[in-house]
Amino acid sequence: MMSRTYYIETFGCQMNKADSEAIGGLLEEEGFESTELPEAADFILLNTCAVRDHAEQKAYSYLGRYLQMKRNSPRKLIAFAGCVAQKEAANLVQRFPELDLVVGPRNFTALPEYIHRLRTDSGRIVATAGEEDLVDATTPRSRGADSTGQGWVTIMVGCDRFCSYCIVPYTREREKCRKPADVEQEVRELVEKGIKEITLLGQSVTGYGRKAGFESDFVDLIERLDCISGNFRMRFTSPYPGDIDQRLIGCFDELEHLAPHLHLPVQSGSNEILKRMNRRYTREDYLDIVEKIRQLDTDVAITTDVIVGFPGESEEDYQQTRELFEKIKYDKAYIFKYSPREGTPAAEYEDNLSQEVIDRRHAALLELYEQGAEQRNQRHVGKTYEVLIEGESPKSSPDNRQLVGRTGHNNVVVLPYLGADLEGEFVNVRINKAASYTLFGEPVEEETNFIAARAVS
Numbered sequence: 001m002m003s004r005t006y007y008i009e010t011f012g013c014q015m016n017k018a019d020s021e022a023i024g025g026l027l028e029e030e031g032f033e034s035t036e037l038p039e040a041a042d043f044i045l046l047n048t049c050a051v052r053d054h055a056e057q058k059a060y061s062y063l064g065r066y067l068q069m070k071r072n073s074p075r076k077l078i079a080f081a082g083c084v085a086q087k088e089a090a091n092l093v094q095r096f097p098e099l100d101l102v103v104g105p106r107n108f109t110a111l112p113e114y115i116h117r118l119r120t121d122s123g124r125i126v127a128t129a130g131e132e133d134l135v136d137a138t139t140p141r142s143r144g145a146d147s148t149g150q151g152w153v154t155i156m157v158g159c160d161r162f163c164s165y166c167i168v169p170y171t172r173e174r175e176k177c178r179k180p181a182d183v184e185q186e187v188r189e190l191v192e193k194g195i196k197e198i199t200l201l202g203q204s205v206t207g208y209g210r211k212a213g214f215e216s217d218f219v220d221l222i223e224r225l226d227c228i229s230g231n232f233r234m235r236f237t238s239p240y241p242g243d244i245d246q247r248l249i250g251c252f253d254e255l256e257h258l259a260p261h262l263h264l265p266v267q268s269g270s271n272e273i274l275k276r277m278n279r280r281y282t283r284e285d286y287l288d289i290v291e292k293i294r295q296l297d298t299d300v301a302i303t304t305d306v307i308v309g310f311p312g313e314s315e316e317d318y319q320q321t322r323e324l325f326e327k328i329k330y331d332k333a334y335i336f337k338y339s340p341r342e343g344t345p346a347a348e349y350e351d352n353l354s355q356e357v358i359d360r361r362h363a364a365l366l367e368l369y370e371q372g373a374e375q376r377n378q379r380h381v382g383k384t385y386e387v388l389i390e391g392e393s394p395k396s397s398p399d400n401r402q403l404v405g406r407t408g409h410n411n412v413v414v415l416p417y418l419g420a421d422l423e424g425e426f427v428n429v430r431i432n433k434a435a436s437y438t439l440f441g442e443p444v445e446e447e448t449n450f451i452a453a454r455a456v457s
């Protein structure tokens, strides 16, 4: 049989990355081989993200490039998939007549069948009304060369929260959870393959199993996964602050494999704005969680997402976000400028801020965050951590080769080059310098077991 090749371009979050791995697995079962060169691929799929306008526009620009390749090589098939495909199916068909396939997230499992139909019939396919998610434990996975010791495990899809700015509940629909036994099976297989870091994925993971009649909640699930033996750590993203209780907080002290890192998206420091965002917690609830985390024996890194310039955000609301940042000093913050997503309630709000105000607030909050992170990162200097090596640093040069990896706190660490065979392995590194975004260190012989790596060595 003639070999066929595929290329997947992934946009957006880790959930999309996990979906792309599963799509790759499905294609490989059908005899496709992956290629890193889109020019060489018989089938190109763009797995898109609708959360931010920037990622959506980028996907269109890549699509233009791949359609140009198809003009020179008409047998090449091009698929536009994922959340933007789901949301914009009708427009895509009109706007890009050469596009072969438009496929929503709940139709991914039928991709081999669509490709077969495209090869045998003329015409194009638009498939966005499916029911099946890529969350079945039996879905084959394709873990490419970029999966350096890391495995992404989707535990649930969809979201029922309806934050007023977010398109996800409309593109990914209602929450659906995988069975705990299926999640456990996938994690076990990854650990047996030597994967060192497992990230549990979901739009709102801490809501796992909260629907009536489900056999297990999120804490039950991570306790179950913690019983798997092996040298690995696990983290999860994204949690919802309104779900975090003392039982979950206690896991950071109690579970052996849980990485000391909590990504806690705040979105705004103002109760008024949180209400308009339909986020069901208050600033006080949020600060209470942070205080309880900081009282643990384990030093847990706290990271966040925040939106500046949400419609109606007054100077006072913005100052409340700044105060929160000053108080917490996040280990890492992803600061986004509000951009409306058509189809969400917030896109209908009329009190939008000028771009100038949004840009100014964004720049000032970024500066404040960087100062706080630099101060907070100093606590790592002199300590030894287990660092999962991701590969050679992009800043490496022939006369100064460097490796880059991550600690359990999710800090990026740069260290001297020790060899390519360490990719995907743990190396003990003593930190000797800390900046806002990066730690710098030297490999050391001394033992640092996992517990030492999460707290103090």
Ligand code: SF4
Binding pocket: 159, 160, 161, 162, 163, 166, 167, 168, 169, 203, 204, 240
């Ligand atoms: S919790 Fe809110 S922001 Fe997160 S996916 Fe659900 S609706 Fe979107």
